Amino acid sequence: MRAEISMHHRLRGLYVITDTVQFKRDDLVRVVAEAIAGGARIVQYRDKSDDLERRLAEASALRSLTLEHEVLFLINDDLDLAEAVAADGVHLGKEDSAIKAARDRLGSEAVIGASCYNSFELAQDAVRAGANYVAFGAFFPSRTKPDAVVASIPLLIESKQKLGVPICAIGGITRQSAPELIGAGADMLAVISAVFSATDIQAAARDFSTLWPSTV
Numbered sequence: 359m360r361a362e363i364s365m366h367h368r369l370r371g372l373y374v375i376t377d378t379v380q381f382k383r384d385d386l387v388r389v390v391a392e393a394i395a396g397g398a399r400i401v402q403y404r405d406k407s408d409d410l411e412r413r414l415a416e417a418s419a420l421r422s423l424t425l426e427h428e429v430l431f432l433i434n435d436d437l438d439l440a441e442a443v444a445a446d447g448v449h450l451g452k453e454d455s456a457i458k459a460a461r462d463r464l465g466s467e468a469v470i471g472a473s474c475y476n477s478f479e480l481a482q483d484a485v486r487a488g489a490n491y492v493a494f495g496a497f498f499p500s501r502t503k504p505d506a507v508v509a510s511i512p513l514l515i516e517s518k519q520k521l522g523v524p525i526c527a528i529g530g531i532t533r534q535s536a537p538e539l540i541g542a543g544a545d546m547l548a549v550i551s552a553v554f555s556a557t558d559i560q561a562a563a564r565d566f567s568t569l570w571p572s573t574v
């Protein structure tokens with residue numbers, strides 16, 4: 359029970375996902391450090407390239423940074439990389455490894471997040487399979503992922519009432535649209551552009567973080 363309480367506590371607040379198209383290597387570490395200084399509580403390393411050397415170098419550097427600042431560090435898609443850098447866990451979608459396989463491999467303490475798009479049923483399945491949180495989206499048009507399916511506010515409300523795990527919203531989220539999502543039940547907001555395309559990344563993260571006063 360104690361572990362569950364602390365897990366829920368960590369799965370709350372601003373969740374930043376790396377933009378490795380715009381920023382690589384030292385620049386990437388610098389901008390993630392700025393987001394953390396602005397109050398980001400969760401960092402996901404998302405890089406869609408097959409540059410294994412750079413992926414390992416960046417994920418290792420971000421692992422050190424997130425440990426230093428006691429920020430949760432998750433890897434998108436890649437169990438091997440998560441293991442290699444001893445990340446806190448992974449985020450998995452429908453094209454990625456199964457949740458149960460990830461749990462077997464990473465162990466009971468790992469944080470496993472599951473993309474559930476616009477589907478309550480997928481989220482129920484993910485929770486049954488042992489996901490620690492579920493993510494829905496895209497709530498708004500996303501320049502990062504223009505083809506993402508569209509999720510609705512009523513889905514967030516129902517999921518908050520029924521699922522019993524922390525909920526993440528993603529997709530085109532801005533500081534203006536954020537309060538409605540939190541009001542509907544999102545515990546975490548996952549953001550790429552609204553933080554990493556800002557001219558002042560720390561200030562942009564700070565603006566979001568004030569929505570969860572206890573995390574600032």
Ligand SMILES: Cc1ncc(COP(=O)(O)OP(=O)(O)O)c(N)n1
Pocket residue numbers: 375402404434435449450451452453454471473493494526528548
């Ligand atoms: C927090 C969070 N939510 C959703 C996604 C999307 O995952 P997926 O559908 O597997 O797509 P890719 O990100 O792998 O392109 C995510 N990464 N993080």
Ligand SMILES: Cc1ncsc1CCOP(=O)(O)O
Pocket residue numbers: 495496499500501502503506528529530531548549550551552
């Ligand atoms: C990975 C992902 N999955 C659904 S939308 C999205 C991208 C989110 O990025 P942005 O915050 O820039 O819309």
Ligand SMILES: [Mg+2]
Pocket residue numbers: 434435449450451452453454
């Ligand atoms: Mg994926």
